[in-house]
Amino acid sequence: MNVAVKGKKTSAPCITSSLTTSLLKMLDTISQWVGDIPPIDQPQRYGNKAFRDFYSRFKEQGERIMREALPEEFHPAVAEIAVYLQESFGNSTRIDYGTGHELSFIMFLCCLFKIGALKQEDSAAVVTQIFNRYLSLCRKLQTTYKMEPAGSQGVWSLDDYQFIPFIWGSSQLQMNPKISPEMFCNEKTVNDNADDYMFLSCIKFILSVKTGPFAEHSNQLWNISGVQSWTKINQGLIKMYKAEVLHKFPVVQHVLFGSILSIYPATEMVYYPPSGTDMPPLSSKNPAASSFLTSKTVQGKLPFNDVVPSMSNYGKMPQNLPLNDSLANVSKMPQGAGSIDHVAINRNSSSVASRSTNISCADERHPAMSPLNPLTVSSFPKCNISTESNNENRK
Structure with missing residues (x-):
């Protein structure tokens, strides 16, 4: 995704498949629900309780609108994928939203790529159209229901709610000679270019x-505005995302796993493109990103057949996983993640997805981001974006 939108405007034309159009309509339908459920009068500064009514409606109708958006051949996966979409709009108990919910939407998109619903050629549209529409919907939820930032670090956080649009937005601004990093602090520059660049759109919302x-x-x-180039900003934000989001247990403890995104370490090496490539294949073994529907069959059964729509045991962990051990011990488990014998689904329950408890999921082997991640593998140091410019280049 990061590579697909490098140097491209949000408003630039790109390949728009029928599924992309259907997903945009689905997000528009969800946005209409926000208008149908206005906030109630209450004294609290954060957390309007009307959000719970919106969330309840989504739980009731979420699978239906997703089935309408996806071709029939992918309907067996809807029960599992819908959970990621549901989790991507915030928490109904705390009425908050943060980077963990944003990560859930990324995992939702990841699932669509893994089952073959979305193709590699859809990558640019996924960022500039689908994710951008999701971002607008989240801002509508945040302002309408006064959602509290989840796990915000206050003025020391990059943003109260989002992170991914800064990464992809900085990729858009690479090779742009007209907008240098120091210019995004200028309100006129932001207002004039917010519709074309996701990064500036985020700044406009903050202002x-x-x-x-x-x-x-x-x-x-x-501080970031003092960095010399958008390329360095993009690289620094990726490191910061790994350290401050993927490497934080309060965030990843809510990550869900199932038959599509397994908790088991990946056994397939992700292809990392050489510099200068515009669009990397999703996998070295499977450049076309073929679907589980065609590539992962065992004894004539599809992996999705193990996913049941009942949610009575939702959130329970399978008993056969060594979740009391560390992630290092999990890596010693038998290989073969993705096969029907190793999916993270408890066949004796009706659990759709499993929540991690004691495991730090920041290991780069975690498969959740692999189909979408064209980035080089690196460790997860605790870091912030550093500037190499002199003090006189700072504000």
Whole structure:
């Protein structure tokens, strides 16, 4: 995804498949529900309880609208995939939203790639159209229901709610001679280009909901404006995302696993493209990203047949997983993740997906991001974006 939108505007034309159009309509339908369920009058600063009504409606109708969006051949996967979409709009108990919910939507898109519903040629449209529409919907939810930032670090966080649009948005701005990093602090530059670049769209939203000097309420972004190039910003944000999101247990403890995104370490090497390539294959073994529906059959059964729509045991962990051990011990388990004998589904229950408990899922072998991740494998150091410019280049 990061490579697919490099140097491309959000408004630039791209290949739009029928599924992309259907998914956009699905997000529009969800957005209409927000209009149908207005906030109620209450004294709290955060967390309007009307959000729970919206969330209940999605739980009731989410699978239906997803079946309408996906071709019939992918309907067996809907019961599992719908859970990721449901988790991507926030928590109904705390009425909050954060990077963990954003990660759930990325995993939803990842599932669509893994089953073959989305193809490699859809990559640019997934970012500039589908994810951008999701971002608009989340902002509507945040402002309508006054959702509390989940796990925000205040002024020291990159943003109260989002992270991914800054990564993909900085990729869009690479090779752009007209907009240098220091210019995104200029309100006129932001307003003139917000519709074309996701990064600037995020800055515009921040300026609309926060007051005071930018350097005070968004200190991390202010520091980033001193970096020499968008390429370095993009690379730094990727490292920061691994350290501050994927490497944080409070975030990944809510990550869901199932037959599509297994908790078992990946056995297939992800293809990492050489510099200069525009569109990397999703896998070295399977460049076309063929579906589980055609490539992962055992004894005439599809992996999705083990996924049942009942949610009575939702959230329970399978008994056959060594979840009391560390992730290092999990890596010693028999290989073959993805086969029907090793999917993370408890066949004796009706659990659709499993929640991790004691496992730190920041290991780069975690398969959740592999189909979407064209980035080089690196460790997960605790880091922030550093600037190499002199003090006089800073604000």
